[in-house]
Amino acid sequence: MEHIIKVEKVSQYNDLKGVETQHPLISVFHNSATKALPNNTRMHFGFYAIFLKAGKCGELKYGRNNYDYDDGTMVFIAPAQVLEVNNPDDYQPTGMALLFHPDLIKGTSLGKQMSQYSFFSYDSHEALHLSLKEQQIIKDLFNKLQYELSQSIDKHTKSIIASNIELLLNYCIRFYDRQFITRENINTDILSKFENLLKDYFLTDTVQEIGLPSVGYFADHLHLSPNYFGDLIKKETGKTAQEHIQLKLINLAKERIFDTDKSISQIASELGFKYPQHFNRMFKKNTGYTPIEYRNLN
Template sequence: MDTDQEIEVQLKSSADFQQPYQTPFYQILLFKGKGSFIVDFTEYTFSGNTILFLTPYQCFQWNSPATIEMECLRFHGDFYCIEYHKKEVACNGLLFNNIYLAPHITISDSIYSEISALLLKIEDEKQVGSNFSSAILKAYLQLILALCSKEKSIYLNNGALNGSSLPELVHFQELLEQNFIQERSPAFYASKTHLTPNAFGKNIKKQFGKTPTQLIQERVILEAKKLLHLTHKSVKEIAAELNFEDEFYFSRYFKKSVGLSPLHYREDVGISIVAK
């Protein structure tokens, strides 16, 4: 894959996403307005200057009648590995790969203009091209990711996004992180938080916009994606590690959620440099 295919900036319209859309690239979408969109079957609303972060093969669909123009930056994990550079930008688990947080934030006019200017610099550098282009493009990308990580951290610290005030919800996140491999029944987590399954389900849905079943499945799939991308383990080994009966059941489970097989996912997304 050459540099032209590994990172690019596109001007898009929300009309381009009227149907479910997936790609093996990480994506950052910058847009203004008011409306809603769907990511992995969960609907989110937005208003004002918005920046949205999508991981490879997340399913994205526009859900508003209004047509909005947007700037789209996409990059492949082979070009820039967010796990390898986590000390510099700290975006893995903050901007990307977090099932508990909304995938977007509202940003100020100044930050919006700064990121838009950096996207223009990426476009210009790709047009010019040089022996140093790859390094320059990575520097611009890293700056964008660092700025966004800083903004989202501020946003979260101010309690503006998914601030969980109920102890049982915090407890659920801790329980899920500890038990998702062995326990995939919502009833297990409801009992541990001392709530009826019905009350537990309503609280989780209200807080996260997702059902307990969705969150459990998303956590399993997130771990599967990490193992496929960050290790050289075989599909059989990953299936066993995630407590599936066999690799065939795991492959069906993965494909139903992601839309393609584990092997196809690994082929398109690649194996990270950290796997070495």
């Protein structure tokens, strides 16, 4: 039976791995020199964790394909997220790990913009796969952080550590952009499936059962996390997933408004709006006209 381990402090995780705690709010270490985590457990994190897995990563079961790199994989975990540990009995930890508590970056530029790093909310099968050159850049940044922790703490320590973590995360944004490009065929397929799901949503009873379509609904049906799905659509089309949904709504509304046998309230209801005034507001924002004005114009 799985049991849940709450790991609220960096030092607690260090103890599980047999790693010395050099700083209460951050830890950087080579996984190969540590103990394996207790198997068949679920770990609830109270801090950020970044893992770089070295070598072949087939045992991680990330649903890999020809568009991924086999040389290394990065996984990102945010506070309040859960990591499931289900490794084979002969599993040996590899790569490097970076753990840091939110308190470490409070008051820094990194602390103010952590929300932009949406990959902390990606699912495990949406991990970042690195080429050898990319992997070396990440290793160098891990090593710089490890070096800084080995020095005596002074007034510069916090800003230097935060700056290096920020640089590492910015590189990860670049590498994810590269991964979206190298998965072009897969992304095109996802985009096509999204368009079909969006079309079917209004041709079935789904809109009456659920109401207005959400980004989360389509991400779930495509087996993707909402953040990864949103980032993929944005990078492929230049529009957000929500903008795509809204554009579909507007185009359908324009068609149905010409059916004068139906009131605007009926049309709004058919499109999933609970309140007609919300439909009116959205329609005018996107077209410059209220639904009634648009009907009379045409």
